[in-house]
Amino acid sequence: MWAYWQSVPAHWREIPARYRLEGGECQDCGYRMIPREDICPKCGSRNVKPINLPRKGNVVNYTVIWNAPRGYEYYTPYVIAIIELEDGTRLTAQLTDVEPSDVKEGMEVEMVLRKTRVSGESGLIAYSYKFRPLIK
Numbered sequence: 001m002w003a004y005w006q007s008v009p010a011h012w013r014e015i016p017a018r019y020r021l022e023g024g025e026c027q028d029c030g031y032r033m034i035p036r037e038d039i040c041p042k043c044g045s046r047n048v049k050p051i052n053l054p055r056k057g058n059v060v061n062y063t064v065i066w067n068a069p070r071g072y073e074y075y076t077p078y079v080i081a082i083i084e085l086e087d088g089t090r091l092t093a094q095l096t097d098v099e100p101s102d103v104k105e106g107m108e109v110e111m112v113l114r115k116t117r118v119s120g121e122s123g124l125i126a127y128s129y130k131f132r133p134l135i136k
């Protein structure tokens with residue numbers, strides 16, 4: 001079992017659910033965004049506070065990527081989706097743990113964090129969020 005886990009590429013391992021989906025909320029107009037920006041794209045206010053966004057949502061629209069940039073060929077095909085979270089915030093993210101042919105508009109999804117790279121000697125680990133079909 002130990003040997004098995006050692007052989008699994010780091011980016012396929014899942015990070016526990018305690019990680020949050022952090023976005024921003026404009027304190028002047030209420031617009032929510034992800035990632036958070038310093039200036040509200042809707043009203044120009046600088047009064048943007050970090051908030052935790054819901055981790056669940058629905059697929060609004062999606063595109064299957066057949067030709068990936070160099071270095072990402074291993075991952076094709078994959079699916080990029082526009083997801084509307086439970087609070088109405090929309091974001092674009094990659095779907096994971098699903099075959100492209102099984103993706104449907106309106107499908108319920110939840111966020112997962114995946115380790116995307118470990119940079120050499122510094123050991124710096126990067127995470128990015130993806131969405132997978134909601135397991136009920």
Ligand SMILES: [Zn+2]
Nearest residue numbers: 026029040043
């Ligand atoms: Zn605003």
